[in-house]
Amino acid sequence: MSEACSVILVPSTSHAIRAEKVLQRAGIACKMIPVPRHISSDCGVCVRVWRADADAARRALEAAGLEIEGICDA
Amino acid sequence: MIYFDNAATSWPKPPEVAEAMMHFLRDVGANPGRSGHRTAVESGRIVYAAREAVCELVNAPDPLRVAFTANVTVALNMALWGLLRPGEHVITSSMEHNSVMRPLRALERKGVQLTVVRCSAEGLLNPADVEGAIRPNTRMIVLNHASNVAGTILPVREAGRIARAHNLFLLVDAAQTAGAYPIDVGADHIDLLAFTGHKSLLGPMGTGGLVVGPRVDVSQMEPLICGGTGSRSEREEQPDFLPDMLESGTPNAVGIAGLEAGIRWVLGRGVDAIRAHEMALAQRAIDGLRAIPGVTVYGPLDAARQTATVSFNIAGMEPSEAGLRLDEEHGILCRVGLHCAPAAHKTLGTFPVGTVRFGMGVFNTADEVDAAVAAVANLAREARR
Numbered sequence A: 001m002s003e004a005c006s007v008i009l010v011p012s013t014s015h016a017i018r019a020e021k022v023l024q025r026a027g028i029a030c031k032m033i034p035v036p037r038h039i040s041s042d043c044g045v046c047v048r049v050w051r052a053d054a055d056a057a058r059r060a061l062e063a064a065g066l067e068i069e070g071i072c073d074a
Numbered sequence B: 001m002i003y004f005d006n007a008a009t010s011w012p013k014p015p016e017v018a019e020a021m022m023h024f025l026r027d028v029g030a031n032p033g034r035s036g037h038r039t040a041v042e043s044g045r046i047v048y049a050a051r052e053a054v055c056e057l058v059n060a061p062d063p064l065r066v067a068f069t070a071n072v073t074v075a076l077n078m079a080l081w082g083l084l085r086p087g088e089h090v091i092t093s094s095m096e097h098n099s100v101m102r103p104l105r106a107l108e109r110k111g112v113q114l115t116v117v118r119c120s121a122e123g124l125l126n127p128a129d130v131e132g133a134i135r136p137n138t139r140m141i142v143l144n145h146a147s148n149v150a151g152t153i154l155p156v157r158e159a160g161r162i163a164r165a166h167n168l169f170l171l172v173d174a175a176q177t178a179g180a181y182p183i184d185v186g187a188d189h190i191d192l193l194a195f196t197g198h199k200s201l202l203g204p205m206g207t208g209g210l211v212v213g214p215r216v217d218v219s220q221m222e223p224l225i226c227g228g229t230g231s232r233s234e235r236e237e238q239p240d241f242l243p244d245m246l247e248s249g250t251p252n253a254v255g256i257a258g259l260e261a262g263i264r265w266v267l268g269r270g271v272d273a274i275r276a277h278e279m280a281l282a283q284r285a286i287d288g289l290r291a292i293p294g295v296t297v298y299g300p301l302d303a304a305r306q307t308a309t310v311s312f313n314i315a316g317m318e319p320s321e322a323g324l325r326l327d328e329e330h331g332i333l334c335r336v337g338l339h340c341a342p343a344a345h346k347t348l349g350t351f352p353v354g355t356v357r358f359g360m361g362v363f364n365t366a367d368e369v370d371a372a373v374a375a376v377a378n379l380a381r382e383a384r385r
């Protein structure tokens, strides 16, 4: 399953919660998870989505004016 | 016992406030934004929900631009020290609390220029006087939304229009109004709204915050306190984004949980309904006190132009004695003296003696006002003998 996922990296937990709300409103399934070790050494959280939804997620977050640091394969 | 010290801090609190805090302490407990496990995320959600509640209350668009602080004093200092530079000019009113006046006087010693616009003896501010004080190097207007001494409401919306027209920041100290009087940061053109959680928002002490509007470019803002935020931990520089930039150190998450419950209670009751209730109490107190021989009431004497905070003096009796006797003989708890606002008392002509202040709140009743007025009448009669 994890091969089919992407993670959205955000600056802070507050951003992750906001991102989750924006995605839920856009009907995009998502889950907040700790940032996988191989992606960042930071101790924070990120938002996981289906890889097929990654582009739609990026567009929804951009439309909401939410700053993201990147989307990468998980 | 009659609690008339809501202008200092509100009491009682809705039961939901203590329940939310108990829930946090008993069932959640983790550090928000510091770890990725389930209770840390839950803690983060609780804090985020409080950001949303603040936004809903003041019609702010972005929960991420609400930074929580220990109280309004810290929020005001963050805005003032964060944005004003030596050589720049700032305008304020003569009705300010020391939480604005003292940082401004300290900034003045660092080379910031300060104009204190004089208000009338009722504490009213003429917006034209603010506009007249603007100089080419003016950066900001800082105003008390309502005086903690006489309750006088200052013309924030007009000041906001002036600030917008001259490209200045408007910083508002909403300590006395948030939760008790409508605030709309968009319509009022408020660029920075500083609030405290423990007054009319009905939250616990140790909560407050700063709502940062879209016109404020945070890259131009110097954080007052730097430190750990749980974000960008690989870097030794302070984050440059909100809210983390202004939220170093573990927040008072248990207090913020209570604050959210307090704001939700206010939103449920409705600020307009709360305002109507408090206006009725204020007018009843003003009329009752003014009718007592030997009693002088300060401020606009019109509930439509003030909050439910009413200041007065009894001829022939020091405020300190009046306060003590109201407490001991009548069970009425209020605050006397200068109320941390010497400038406001100078404006009202009550410096250095001060006043007796009845700070009424949403849980007070007309019967309590009547009892308090009768008690003051009693004291005034004795003082005349």
Ligand SMILES: Cc1ncc(COP(=O)(O)O)c(C=O)c1O
Pocket (backbone or CB within 6 Å): B007, B008, B071, B072, B073, B074, B097, B099, B144, B146, B147, B148, B173, B175, B176, B196, B197, B208, B340
């Ligand atoms: C107008 C005003 N500003 C600032 C403050 C300071 O509030 P806090 O002690 O919560 O920082 C108060 C209340 O004490 C106030 O009434």
